[in-house]
Amino acid sequence: MNDIRNIQTIAPFLAEDFIDLDDPIFDRDKYSILLTENSARLKNFRKYLIWKLHDSWITNLEIKSDKFEMKLNDFSTHVFADAIVEKFKIDIEHDKLDFPVIIELKGNLNIGFFRVKENGDLESVDPITVDEYLGEQILKLNNDLIGIAFELWHSNPNEDFPGERILVIVSAKEINLIENQKKSWNEIFGNKYDDYYQYFKEQFESDRYVSDYTECLKLVDEYKEKIKKPTA
DSSP states (O other): TOOBBBHHHHOOHHHHSSSSSSOOOOOOHHHHHHHHHHHHGGGGGGGGGGTTTTTTTEEEEEEEEEEEEEEEEEHHHHHHHHHHHTTTTTTGGGGGGOOOEEEEEEESSSSEEEEEESBBBBEEEEEOOOOOEEEEEEEEEEOOOEEEEEEEEOOOTTTTTTOOEEEEEEEEEEEEEEOOHHHHHHHHHHTTTTTHHHHHHHHTTTTTOOOHHHHHHHHHHHHHHHHHHOOO
């Protein structure tokens, strides 16, 4: 990836998370149009773009010769599950609320790990452990290639030093996002709260922000009221 120089030119959508900017440098409306027009190419990943996986825990990251695989515990589903546990007083360990999503890129794979300096320059580093998914930007998109910059969090194992944001740039021929949240939901709750889960997913896939605990509590109450009302 010899074209990498500065985050402002390589991944401007993410730049403000790494460096101070005087003015906006990214056209979000144009980016949204790009994603919409390429929904078929992006497949299930399209539903999660623009911060919808923010704060998800990275439970595994595996790099093989021609495949990049990142497994997450979907934060939004986790928060909604917390709300269900609270509202219905369910006795379940918090650590068991794991709702896997797998991002897979494969074919003609190219990967780089980078630190971002104060001036925005990218410094190549060896692959480093990452703990949390923060965001992403689609960099390239055509029939033969998809390039993505992932903004991830690295927790410093030495607690005397702070963690840091890491940029991981991946290009490949194909992307897949495997959704295993529903399977995990049924393993945890059975099918008792399936209707609540479906309502949550409908809201998640709209423009509504549902990754907040208070908002998820509202969702549960909303659906309770909805099913109370008699149908015509």
